[in-house]
Amino acid sequence: MTAVAQACPITLSEVGRRELTRRSVGQKTPYRDKIRATIVLLAAGGLPNAQISTRVGVGVDTVRAWRGRFAARGLEGLVDLPRSGRPSRFTPVQVAQVKALACQLPARVGVALSRWSCPELAREVVSRGVAETISASTVRRWLSGDAIKPWQFRSWLFPRDPNFEAVAARVLDLYERRWEGVKLGSREYVISSDEKTSIQARCRCHPSLAPGQARMMRVNHEYGRGGAVAYLAAYDVGRARVFGRCAPSTGIVPFMALVEQVMTQPLYASAKRVFWVVDNGSSHRGQAAINRLAVRFPNAVMVHTPVHASWLNQVEIFFSVVQRKVVSPNDFTDLAEVEQRLEAFEKRYNATARPFRWRYTRDDLRDLLVRIDHHEREDKVDIPLAA
Known part of the structure; x- marks a missing residue:
């Protein structure tokens, strides 16, 4: 006779049960985490893998995998393992060049625009030969990492009073x-x-x-x-x-x-x-x-x-x-x-x-004037944007 593989027994503590229940019904819980929590809860209730598979709507192998990982590592076992992912198509130098371009006024670099948008930046990056192809969403993701928003602007007044x-x-x-x-x-x-x-x-x-x-x-x-x-x-x-x-x-x-x-x-x-x-x-x-x-x-x-x-x-x-x-x-x-x-x-x-609650002091004023003076004296250095 062929031996039937026994499913891993699942025993939950009160804390573990509350956490898994929260995940299984949470409105903002990612769908994959809901599925994994539901599998473990049903397994702890004594259901076999085949019935869990039918109730949850996933394959038996999926049920067996998450049941086994929870039995071995607990809640940590329900987290995705690190993946190498697809190798990056862009080098750190290219990322820096795109950010440098975004931090320059378009007219200063010969582009007939008043402000950059992500699609315009992507088009300019390709035309300059920084990258063969690049999407606007990739540019937006890089800029958001440093909170660079070249499409926004605010006006300001320069101090004219010599005193x-x-x-x-x-x-x-x-x-x-x-x-x-x-x-x-x-x-x-x-x-x-x-x-x-x-x-x-x-x-x-x-x-x-x-x-x-x-x-x-x-x-x-x-x-x-x-x-x-x-x-x-x-x-x-x-x-x-x-x-x-x-x-x-x-x-x-x-x-x-x-x-x-x-x-x-x-x-x-x-x-x-x-x-x-x-x-x-x-x-x-x-x-x-x-x-x-x-x-x-x-x-x-x-x-x-x-x-x-x-x-x-x-x-x-x-x-x-x-x-x-x-x-x-x-x-x-x-x-x-x-x-x-x-x-x-x-x-x-x-x-x-x-x-x-007025908190602006002489020291804050002095810092402001130092920054303004720094911007006045700062030399405009053109950063090379082509590889």
Whole structure:
């Protein structure tokens, strides 16, 4: 008589059973791992290989293989063994050359493009003789390894102020409650102020629909124009309190009205000094604006950010909050509703606001300027792209 091969007996611990059960029913478990876990669970239940094969829908040899590997090595036996795979078609030098090409502007290397895409890079690599053939997906995989995304771009402003570091450092010192190296006292305050221009009243041609189950808020694309208003705001950096007002447009008169609104309050009227951080907008530009403020309020000190550096003005953070929470998606019947919404939000904000966690310091500024200087001095070296 021919001896019948006995299936490997499977004994599961409680921990092993829970893990295999999790794999067999997991929504995100890879299909192959589900099959292997199910085979072992059925084998542990005493089913023969032939029945497991029928229930799982795989061959008997497959059942026998995974059953045996689990019996020999446990859960580690259900992991694929290392495979050599197909030899790489590309050398490390070719990979480096493709990445180097992606890190150059197309126009600088004679290609009539503004930005690279993976298909365009693949075409250029072949035309330069770096590789005989290469797919866009291969290029994308190589670039993603180093987070290189030449199809994206962002704009930036180069510092034009020759005293950029000194001017910006004064503002950063104020945020740390220092002025000219001396700590500010308890009766000294820092106000960040600016204008958010041209807030439009867009009356949608059809009413906006509120969100519902599995449905986002819907806003009609068409609208009628109801005019625009400027929102002026002064933000107390230390107390996280906002003082705002609306005006038909920006200018010296609306800005000084905002200053009057703030500086006539008892807290600031009796203060030793109130520092007003402003950008270089026409409403408060230059020495004339400094003198005008000092004459009207002797305890007020105007401090300008560098040119094109309004990102140093903390009130811009508040304006971004206003844009997200009040203005967008912009569905107002008229300007009066815009002004009412801004006034109501200002009260709501002041009720719970806390100071912004400003972490940008003099050291960060110095590092930025060093990097900019490095980019200026860096020689453009053309990397050879042909083998």
